[in-house]
Amino acid sequence: MQILNNPNKxxxxxxxxxxxxxxxxxxxxxxxxFSDVRKEGDKAIAKYTxxxxxxxxxxxxxxxxxxDAAAANVPIALQEAIRLAKQNIEAFxxxxxxxxxxxETAVGVTCWQExxxxxxxxxxxxxxxxxxxxxxxxxxIPAQLAGCxxxxxxxxxxxxxxxxxxxxxxxxxxxxTKIIKVGGIQAIAGLTFGTxxxxxxxxxxxxxxxxxTVAKQIATKFGVAIDMPAGPSELLVxxxxxxxxxxxxxxxxxxxxxxTDSQVVLVSTSKNFLHKVSEAxxxxxxSLPRRAxxxxxxxxxxxxxxxHDVVALDLINEYAPEHFIICCENEDFYVQGIxxxxxxxxxxxxxxxxxxxxxxxxxxxxxxxxxxxxxxVNLDSFLKSMTFQKITQEGLKNIxxxxxxxxxxxxxxxxxxxxxxxxxxxxxx
Amino acid sequence: MQILNNPNKxxxxxxxxxxxxxxxxxxxxxxxxFSDVRKEGDKAIAKYTxxxxxxxxxxxxxxxxxxDAAAANVPIALQEAIRLAKQNIEAFxxxxxxxxxxxETAVGVTCWQExxxxxxxxxxxxxxxxxxxxxxxxxxIPAQLAGCxxxxxxxxxxxxxxxxxxxxxxxxxxxxTKIIKVGGIQAIAGLTFGTxxxxxxxxxxxxxxxxxTVAKQIATKFGVAIDMPAGPSELLVxxxxxxxxxxxxxxxxxxxxxxTDSQVVLVSTSKNFLHKVSEAxxxxxxSLPRRAxxxxxxxxxxxxxxxHDVVALDLINEYAPEHFIICCENEDFYVQGIxxxxxxxxxxxxxxxxxxxxxxxxxxxxxxxxxxxxxxVNLDSFLKSMTFQKITQEGLKNIxxxxxxxxxxxxxxxxxxxxxxxxxxxxxx
Numbered sequence: 001m002q003i004l005n006n007p008n009k010x011x012x013x014x015x016x017x018x019x020x021x022x023x024x025x026x027x028x029x030x031x032x033x034f035s036d037v038r039k040e041g042d043k044a045i046a047k048y049t050x051x052x053x054x055x056x057x058x059x060x061x062x063x064x065x066x067x068d069a070a071a072a073n074v075p076i077a078l079q080e081a082i083r084l085a086k087q088n089i090e091a092f093x094x095x096x097x098x099x100x101x102x103x104e105t106a107v108g109v110t111c112w113q114e115x116x117x118x119x120x121x122x123x124x125x126x127x128x129x130x131x132x133x134x135x136x137x138x139x140x141i142p143a144q145l146a147g148c149x150x151x152x153x154x155x156x157x158x159x160x161x162x163x164x165x166x167x168x169x170x171x172x173x174x175x176x177t178k179i180i181k182v183g184g185i186q187a188i189a190g191l192t193f194g195t196x197x198x199x200x201x202x203x204x205x206x207x208x209x210x211x212x213t214v215a216k217q218i219a220t221k222f223g224v225a226i227d228m229p230a231g232p233s234e235l236l237v238x239x240x241x242x243x244x245x246x247x248x249x250x251x252x253x254x255x256x257x258x259x260t261d262s263q264v265v266l267v268s269t270s271k272n273f274l275h276k277v278s279e280a281x282x283x284x285x286x287s288l289p290r291r292a293x294x295x296x297x298x299x300x301x302x303x304x305x306x307x308h309d310v311v312a313l314d315l316i317n318e319y320a321p322e323h324f325i326i327c328c329e330n331e332d333f334y335v336q337g338i339x340x341x342x343x344x345x346x347x348x349x350x351x352x353x354x355x356x357x358x359x360x361x362x363x364x365x366x367x368x369x370x371x372x373x374x375x376x377v378n379l380d381s382f383l384k385s386m387t388f389q390k391i392t393q394e395g396l397k398n399i400x401x402x403x404x405x406x407x408x409x410x411x412x413x414x415x416x417x418x419x420x421x422x423x424x425x426x427x428x429x
Numbered sequence: 430m431q432i433l434n435n436p437n438k439x440x441x442x443x444x445x446x447x448x449x450x451x452x453x454x455x456x457x458x459x460x461x462x463f464s465d466v467r468k469e470g471d472k473a474i475a476k477y478t479x480x481x482x483x484x485x486x487x488x489x490x491x492x493x494x495x496x497d498a499a500a501a502n503v504p505i506a507l508q509e510a511i512r513l514a515k516q517n518i519e520a521f522x523x524x525x526x527x528x529x530x531x532x533e534t535a536v537g538v539t540c541w542q543e544x545x546x547x548x549x550x551x552x553x554x555x556x557x558x559x560x561x562x563x564x565x566x567x568x569x570i571p572a573q574l575a576g577c578x579x580x581x582x583x584x585x586x587x588x589x590x591x592x593x594x595x596x597x598x599x600x601x602x603x604x605x606t607k608i609i610k611v612g613g614i615q616a617i618a619g620l621t622f623g624t625x626x627x628x629x630x631x632x633x634x635x636x637x638x639x640x641x642t643v644a645k646q647i648a649t650k651f652g653v654a655i656d657m658p659a660g661p662s663e664l665l666v667x668x669x670x671x672x673x674x675x676x677x678x679x680x681x682x683x684x685x686x687x688x689t690d691s692q693v694v695l696v697s698t699s700k701n702f703l704h705k706v707s708e709a710x711x712x713x714x715x716s717l718p719r720r721a722x723x724x725x726x727x728x729x730x731x732x733x734x735x736x737h738d739v740v741a742l743d744l745i746n747e748y749a750p751e752h753f754i755i756c757c758e759n760e761d762f763y764v765q766g767i768x769x770x771x772x773x774x775x776x777x778x779x780x781x782x783x784x785x786x787x788x789x790x791x792x793x794x795x796x797x798x799x800x801x802x803x804x805x806v807n808l809d810s811f812l813k814s815m816t817f818q819k820i821t822q823e824g825l826k827n828i829x830x831x832x833x834x835x836x837x838x839x840x841x842x843x844x845x846x847x848x849x850x851x852x853x854x855x856x857x858x
Contacts, residue, residue: 081831088534105517105789130840202802225802250847257843351847360534361816373631373654375814385804387790402510411559414686418679418780
């Protein structure tokens with residue numbers, strides 16, 4: 001496997017390029033589905049479910065009987081694992097609750113900030129070969145903690161027209177209020193406009209393929225908020241000779257198995273370590289069930305030798321990895337210095353898998369360099385920060401004249417007048 | 430003026446409709462400007478500045494000499510008013526700082542959340558008849574408090590090729606690091622791609638006309654975050670007979686003078702009060718310099734009589750006003766019950782103008798019903814929340830088996846393996 005040797009800063013953007021996708025063609029399809037769902041509601045939902053998922057459903061909504069029956073089909077040990085994960089995720093997100101922030105900015109002028117829940121949220125969980133119940137935990141737990149009233153889950157039905165029992169089990173456990181068997185563009189369109197079956201929501205969360213990603217982007221045009229734009233998952237590891245090459249290889253592969261377009265980068269100030277990981281990768285990949293996918297992703301991966309930690313940190317911040325593992329003796333240097341990353345994993349016994357499932361942090365994170373501006377999903381993603389203020393007569397005396405001057409300077413006389421009319425009364429008392 | 434009498438819930442969406450704009454044509458222009466700026470950089474910036482602003486500039490960047498000279502052209506009293514506003518805004522946004530949140534979710538599993546600044550931000554300030562220096566305070570103060578490294582301000586030059594001295598004064602006072610005389614679509618494109626003169630940024634803030642709004646939406650396609658989608662400004666007042674009709678009319682007019690498409694709604698459980706405000710509006714509007722604008726906006730305004738507070742609150746939450754003034758005896762009912770609003774103003778001496786300029790709260794707020802899902806700009810708008818975790822050997826013993834089970838159930842064997850390879854070593858110690 002090729003090792004990049006201390007690349008110059010002007011090469012970084014080329015080296016760190018993510019696979020780009022053209023969305024032009026997809027937008028046409030998305031617009032058509034949106035227009036149909038908006039006009040025809042459930043009829044269009046059924047039509048596209050038949051076309052894209054090859055299933056004809058009488059009823060897209062999961063009944064309470066189906067929900068109650070699910071647990072019987074989930075092994076007890078897995079149920080317990082899910083409960084443990086829930087407990088940790090809940091503890092970490094509960095700690096993120098903030099209290100009202102109140103400041104008397106001037107005498108008689110009291111301002112405060114409070115957070116209130118987004119009332120209706122939609123959670124999208126992709127279908128595919130495996131049931132991604134872990135993402136249900138990551139989205140439904142903070143939604144419930146935040147106090148969202150309606151928590152709607154959409155996920156495409158499998159060929160038999162069902163959702164996996166693990167998903168139903170997790171959804172019930174985490175307080176999802178409605179589950180609908182609908183996937184892809186039509187699910188996002190349904191959540192955007194509402195149909196007879198699908199409630200209209202104010203914000204849509206969750207990962208998906210490029211059709212879902214473009215659909216979420218289009219949804220924002222219709223006034224629906226989204227958690228963040230999505231891209232293929234990615235991992236950057238910085239490690240030195242104190243790290244364990246086999247562990248690092250296993251982490252890189254856990255990322256690589258997601259898809260052929262997954263991004264895997266290893267940065268090290270030790271050439272020797274890079275060679276050791278390269279060898280470990282070649283051995284470990286052979287025994288993976290998803291070997292074909294992982295091999296392709298690994299072929300596109302980058303092993304980068306950097307002479308200096310300071311420059312390595314610059315490169316990492318320039319890349320802005322979704323997942324960032326630090327296995328270095330001087331781990332504090334990287335922990336303090338990282339400004340652009342979704343989630344950071346520190347030390348030899350902190351695999352990325354821990355955060356994917358059960359340590360308590362959220363696994364819905366900004367990819368594709370979006371960590372430069374976006375947070376991963378957290379409790380605040382389900383809340384809005386609102387401001388309040390109450391001013392007394394004395395307060396308006398204190399700040400009113402400044403408001404009058406500023407409003408007049410901006411040419412907004414009615415703004416000024418709203419203060420003047422009150423000040424006149426106050427001074428005449 | 431027409432008073433709507435206790436409208437039925439199924440009429441609400443029609444009554445509360447905002448003026449809609451078609452963005453189809455605008456998108457074509459925006460895409461062309463974006464493509465040109467991406468290819469030609471400053472050359473395209475100069476071309477569009479000449480075309481749209483009718484100005485030919487040798488240099489788009491404000492020099493430090495120009496910046497230093499600005500204060501001399503701002504009246505001392507106005508300088509002091511701006512300083513007072515800055516002090517209050519700073520106090521309120523400083524109080525929003527959060528500390529690291531750390532939880533040991535299981536023994537040996539330590540997770541924490543920390544906020545780190547978005548490194549490069551762009552602030553867009555519209556041009557037009559008056560210099561909107563107050564918006565500079567609202568954006569640059571939290572950006573500086575958050576610790577953003579590069580704070581770039583773009584605003585269109587006036588016909589003489591200058592920016593107003595009040596704007597330069599405010600920008601310097603609040604730590605803006607670079608000021609560029611460029612407006613409209615080309616400014617947003619420049620901040621998105623970077624040019625020889627304009628630094629590329631990670632997030633763009635600020636209001637603008639519909640061209641700027643669409644440009645910001647398009648910018649998100651290229652990986653740049655934005656504060657929020659924008660629409661015409663709006664105000665909803667709920668008031669009863671304890672309120673002062675002249676004050677309420679002055680508040681409604683302060684909103685109405687923004688533009689003919691501004692939204693003004695008054696809700697009351699007192700028909701008598703609605704009539705009094707209607708009369709006061711007709712008198713006050715006559716003396717406004719922006720009377721023509723305000724009259725048109727007032728003509729589209731709604732005065733709504735609601736029989737019950739409970740239903741009135743429902744209607745207000747359905748509307749999700751940007752600005753919400755409460756002048757009622759039972760103000761607590763509305764303060765507690767409002768879940769969808771940008772900023773809330775309570776009592777007879779709290780005009781919206783206070784929050785627009787100097788009380789300390791931010792005036793960059795979600796319009797167009799976006800308050801259902803979006804926060805107004807606050808300190809966190811300039812920060813990203815990142816998560817960190819560090820797991821000990823004991824910690825991995827505690828949660829590792831659950832991770833293995835869950836990863837296997839999702840068909841992700843390499844995820845499982847990243848834990849197994851470590852657990853094997855730990856148990857062999």
